[in-house]
Amino acid sequence: MAKKTQKETDIIFYIHRFNPDVDSKPYTQKYTIRVEPGMTVLDGLHLIKETQDATLSYRFSCRMGVCGSCGMLLNGRPSLACNTQILDITMKNLTVAPLPNFNIVKDLVPELTPLFEKHISIHPYVIQNKTDEMLDPTGEFYQSPEELTKYLQFSYCIKCGLCMAACPTLATDSEYLGPQPMLQSYRYSIDTRDDGFDKRKKVVGNTHGVFRCHYAGECSNVCPKGVDPARAIQLMKRELVLDYLKIKKHRSTSFIMGKPEGVKRRPEIPKAPPFTVEQK
Ligand code: SF4
Ligand code: FES
Structure with missing residues (x-):
């Protein structure tokens, strides 16, 4: 040299x-x-x-x-x-x-395939029950800054898998969902535009879901984007318990068919393009 x-x-x-x-x-x-x-x-x-x-x-x-x-x-x-x-x-x-x-x-x-398969399994997107409105919108999905703040930091995830590598529970149970998919389940379920909690709870509430987490916190410790999966997992446990006790009903709350006060309605609301596959 x-x-x-x-x-x-x-x-x-x-x-x-x-x-x-x-x-x-x-x-x-x-x-x-x-x-x-x-x-x-x-x-x-x-x-x-x-x-x-x-x-x-x-x-x-x-x-x-x-x-x-x-x-x-x-x-x-x-x-x-x-x-x-x-x-x-x-x-x-x-x-x-x-x-x-x-x-x-x-x-x-x-081999990151298990991460992506688990990620897909929790339905990582906003699910809306009002399909008519999705196809032919008459209003907008308004969301307040406070409602956005509830899930914003969890949406910074880049799916690098570092949290999955750091997780001691995943090290002993390969079927355990792991921090990344579980934090995404919370991110979407807490979104006021979303109706998908009932679908996600079947996955994150099962025996390999959030209740297997014993809060080592290593996932949040290693995340390079400052996301806090450990917190999201504990909050998701809370949502599941409130749902089980029928204390909280999960559904979108801020879908407004008109306009909030002081907001001018757009003169024309564009129609969504038709589905490219047949809807069942
Ligand atoms: S370490 Fe952070 S950015 Fe990477 S997958 Fe986990 S939560 Fe997402
Ligand atoms: S190369 Fe893209 S995160 Fe490192």
């Missing part, structure tokens, strides 16, 4: 390697790279791949903490590789491993 400048540091990466086509079990491979301030772990992996080992596999896309593709375990903590500067977490050694609680596709690439 060339002579170091004052700002550069040699860092040893211990990277978890596993190719299911040829390896019977995972092993660790050591690489040393010269790191300068500002380099992210993703930059370091690119440097290794370009200069030392083209066979190294990892996943990334946006490089700016938005797409959620580059989640991995950095010195034991679930983190985004593109959002983590190397010298912020080590001055010497860095262990890099794939996210736990997922199968490994290859090296640092986790």
Whole structure:
């Protein structure tokens, strides 16, 4: 290696390697790279791949903490590789491993299909019972800033799966829904435009749902977007109990067919396009 400048540091990466086509079990491979301030772990992996080992596999896309593709375990903590500067977490050694609680596709690439399947299972979208109104609107779905605030922070989730990797319950029960889908179930159920609670409660209220959470809080601890899944899960438990005791009825409340005072109705309300598939 060339002579170091004052700002550069040699860092040893211990990277978890596993190719299911040829390896019977995972092993660790050591690489040393010269790191300068500002380099992210993703930059370091690119440097290794370009200069030392083209066979190294990892996943990334946006490089700016938005797409959620580059989640991995950095010195034991679930983190985004593109959002983590190397010298912020080590001055010497860095262990890099794939996210736990997922199968490994290859090296640092986790199989995220279970996350997305569980996410889909909780119906992660606003469900409206008034289909006539959806097809031919006569009003708008008004929502106050206070109503928006109730779910806003939960909508910042980028589906990176770091919370799922950090969850101790998921580590012992692979059928457990996990923090990301459960927080999404709360995000949509608390939305005043939504009528889907009854559908979601069958999934999040079952034996692998929210009541299995024992509030370790690690999911919220590792979330790179400041989302608080642990809080959403406790709030969802509350919604389920209130529903069970028939204290609270879940349905959209702020669907207003007219206009709130002081708001001018638009002269023409555009019609929704027809469904592209036949409705049952
Ligand atoms: S809640 Fe946070 S850690 Fe979990 S998937 Fe969403 S963004 Fe990632
Ligand atoms: S590459 Fe998109 S979040 Fe890291």
